[in-house]
Amino acid sequence: MKRTLGTCYYPEHWSRDIWEEDAARMAALGLTWVRIGEFAWSRIEPSEGAFDWAWLDDAIEVLGAAGLKVVLGTPTATPPRWICDKHPDMFAVDAEGRPRGFGSRRHYCFSHDGYLNECRRIVTDVAKRYGRNPHIAAWQTDNEYGCHDTILSYSDAARQAFRTWLRARYPGQGNDGDIDALNAAWGNVFWSMEYDAFEQIDLPNLTVTEPNPAHVQAFRRFSSDQVVAFNRAQVEIIRQYSDAPISHNYMGRITEFDHFAVGEDLEIATWDSYPLGFLEDRVGASAEDQRHYARQGHPDFQAFHHDLYRAVGKDRWWVMEQQPGPVNWAPYNPAPLPGMVRLWTWEAFAHGAEAVCYFRWRQAPFAQEQLHAGLLRPDSVAAPGFFEAEEVAEELADAPDIGNSQAPVALIFDYDAAWAWDVQPQGQGLDYFALVFDLYRAFRRAGVSIDILPPTQRQFEDYRIVAAPGMMTVPDDLKSALTEASAHVLIGPRTAARDADFKIPVPLPPDWPALDATVSRLETLRPDMPIPVSGGGQVKNWFEHLEGGAEIVFTTGSDMPIVLRSGRTSYCGGWGDDAFFDRLVKDLCAQADVDVLALPKGVRVRDTATERFWFNHNPHDVDSPAGPLSPAGVIRQTLADKLDQVGG
Numbered sequence: 282m283k284r285t286l287g288t289c290y291y292p293e294h295w296s297r298d299i300w301e302e303d304a305a306r307m308a309a310l311g312l313t314w315v316r317i318g319e320f321a322w323s324r325i326e327p328s329e330g331a332f333d334w335a336w337l338d339d340a341i342e343v344l345g346a347a348g349l350k351v352v353l354g355t356p357t358a359t360p361p362r363w364i365c366d367k368h369p370d371m372f373a374v375d376a377e378g379r380p381r382g383f384g385s386r387r388h389y390c391f392s393h394d395g396y397l398n399e400c401r402r403i404v405t406d407v408a409k410r411y412g413r414n415p416h417i418a419a420w421q422t423d424n425e426y427g428c429h430d431t432i433l434s435y436s437d438a439a440r441q442a443f444r445t446w447l448r449a450r451y452p453g454q455g456n457d458g459d460i461d462a463l464n465a466a467w468g469n470v471f472w473s474m475e476y477d478a479f480e481q482i483d484l485p486n487l488t489v490t491e492p493n494p495a496h497v498q499a500f501r502r503f504s505s506d507q508v509v510a511f512n513r514a515q516v517e518i519i520r521q522y523s524d525a526p527i528s529h530n531y532m533g534r535i536t537e538f539d540h541f542a543v544g545e546d547l548e549i550a551t552w553d554s555y556p557l558g559f560l561e562d563r564v565g566a567s568a569e570d571q572r573h574y575a576r577q578g579h580p581d582f583q584a585f586h587h588d589l590y591r592a593v594g595k596d597r598w599w600v601m602e603q604q605p606g607p608v609n610w611a612p613y614n615p616a617p618l619p620g621m622v623r624l625w626t627w628e629a630f631a632h633g634a635e636a637v638c639y640f641r642w643r644q645a646p647f648a649q650e651q652l653h654a655g656l657l658r659p660d661s662v663a664a665p666g667f668f669e670a671e672e673v674a675e676e677l678a679d680a681p682d683i684g685n686s687q688a689p690v691a692l693i694f695d696y697d698a699a700w701a702w703d704v705q706p707q708g709q710g711l712d713y714f715a716l717v718f719d720l721y722r723a724f725r726r727a728g729v730s731i732d733i734l735p736p737t738q739r740q741f742e743d744y745r746i747v748a749a750p751g752m753m754t755v756p757d758d759l760k761s762a763l764t765e766a767s768a769h770v771l772i773g774p775r776t777a778a779r780d781a782d783f784k785i786p787v788p789l790p791p792d793w794p795a796l797d798a799t800v801s802r803l804e805t806l807r808p809d810m811p812i813p814v815s816g817g818g819q820v821k822n823w824f825e826h827l828e829g830g831a832e833i834v835f836t837t838g839s840d841m842p843i844v845l846r847s848g849r850t851s852y853c854g855g856w857g858d859d860a861f862f863d864r865l866v867k868d869l870c871a872q873a874d875v876d877v878l879a880l881p882k883g884v885r886v887r888d889t890a891t892e893r894f895w896f897n898h899n900p901h902d903v904d905s906p907a908g909p910l911s912p913a914g915v916i917r918q919t920l921a922d923k924l925d926q927v928g929g
């Protein structure tokens with residue numbers, strides 16, 4: 282497939298006089314896509330029922346006439362002031378009971394029916410008007426569900442909707458649910474928390490001490506379902522008027538809703554990649570790595586999301602917003618090392634992206650994002666990112682297509698598990714994403730390419746290793762599918778530790794077919810009390826005491842088992858530091874016949890069926906088996922070279 286480039290453009294921010302020139306410059310740069318419209322509600326419908334389509338008709342025509350394909354966003358992430366005045370209770374409410382205010386974006390509550398109807402109305406109008414427009418080649422619903430902590434809302438609308446959701450989950454006679462079933466499932470006999478009726482159930486905020494984890498987990502599942510329903514409402518409308526593919530732009534390390542479930546309703550998953558913005562407070566990197574990668578971004582964080590969203594998009598995915606220079610919203614906002622904008626773009630393609638679009642075309646001289654770079658400066662002079670985009674466009678013009686391929690290793694990512702860890706972390710700062718990402722990084726350091734899979738996956742053919750760390754609730758048919766798979770399977774810590782209602786199952790976890798291992802006790806560890814692993818590395822954060830007759834693969838310095846194995850199934854009871862996870866990954870790869878590489882720090886590879894891509898995320902030169910790599914260097918190696926030089 283031919284990979285393409287694009288940008289995000291806001292014609293409503295600029296004088297009409299420069300639209301033609303902007304469009305011509307985009308086309309000359311080699312861009313294919315331009316995303317517009319996603320925040321433009323106040324200009325499309327300045328007051329209720331009074332539409333101004335002329336400017337948007339004109340903008341689409343200007344862009345299309347220049348040969349660009351338009352991705353049109355629905356404007357529902359930014360309800361204008363008049364809508365909020367009409368529905369004063371449509372604001373999301375935070376856990377302290379405070380309504381979010383007007384004056385930025387994403388201030389709506391997903392459960393507010395009045396707002397949902399406004400969305401249906403505007404999406405219908407937009408889709409009717411542009412659904413058959415030849416320049417509209419794709420759609421985007423809303424913008425970044427979950428940005429600014431906006432999935433969980435403790436509003437009255439959410440409370441009512443939650444009760445309805447619970448009735449359906451614990452069905453009884455007629456339309457009412459079975460409250461006794463809910464009480465039993467949640468264990469509400471504890472602390473006299475039993476209910477007589479669904480109308481008594483509140484949202485799990487403002488309790489004296491922690492609420493029942495089963496209650497909170499139910500609320501998390503409900504909140505995710507509200508996002509799915511909100512998105513689906515838009516999709517169903519757009520489909521009536523358009524055949525163009527529909528996408529949504531997801532984010533980095535947002536786990537508050539099930540992206541796989543949203544993705545089921547969409548043709549394309551996109552995500553917004555801000556490698557330097559993420560580095561300081563989303564990656565979880567050490568202070569030393571934050572310094573080392575300050576201008577390059579973490580070498581695994583973007584790759585993880587590329588692999589994740591490839592799965593969410595069922596193999597069709599893009600980067601919808603690529604950082605082109607300094608951003609404005611991170612704790613510190615350095616400029617990228619020269620070459621990194623190019624590297625990030627090629628890395629996305631190597632992981633299978635169909636398109637990479639830069640955010641944004643021109644830096645805005647006004648409002649919240651004044652200090653966020655674009656491809657152009659506010660005075661329309663090209664910024665450094667422009668020239669790197671140009672370089673990629675030129676390289677793409679002559680480059681052979683990039684093939685897709687299945688990786689040897691699969692990692693299951695389960696949003697439900699992320700909520701379960703949030704609900705019951707059992708220790709400060711312990712979360713599911715961090716655990717999965719730590720293991721992912723260890724595979725990457727070993728030079729192994731990875732596919733991320735949804736928890737609904739049941740086919741594991743062709744994988745040599747499948748890992749499902751920390752997946753707290755595992756349905757029986759997934760246990761069976763993993764047991765029957767020919768792959769080596771790695772589970773634990775905390776895999777299968779809870780049933781679907783957040784209870785500890787008996788027999789005790791993991792209760793895994795054909796694995797003679799039981800978690801008899803667990804403890805969490807202060808950061809300053811890691812447990813040494815015999816032979817090297819440490820267990821940090823989380824440590825399970827394991828019993829059973831399975832083979833002992835790794836032990837602590839005092840001979841307690843950390844990893845037990847029966848046949849092809851291994852259970853790891855500890856959250857390893859990098860040194861231990863490196864050993865665990867190498868042991869598994871040896872068992873499963875997966876080749877590993879000795880990569881210099883900051884160098885990563887990604888394999889397709891015919892090629893190996895090498896990326897240098899360091900600010901200095903390195904030697905790689907594929908040849909010298911300059912800072913931000915990229916080498917594209919064909920399979921023949923790969924076999925010759927790396928020795929398979």
Ligand code: GAL
Pocket residue numbers: 424425428553555602608609640650653
């Ligand atoms: C994204 C968002 C964009 C813009 C950008 C700035 O989160 O979708 O609208 O705000 O960040 O980096």
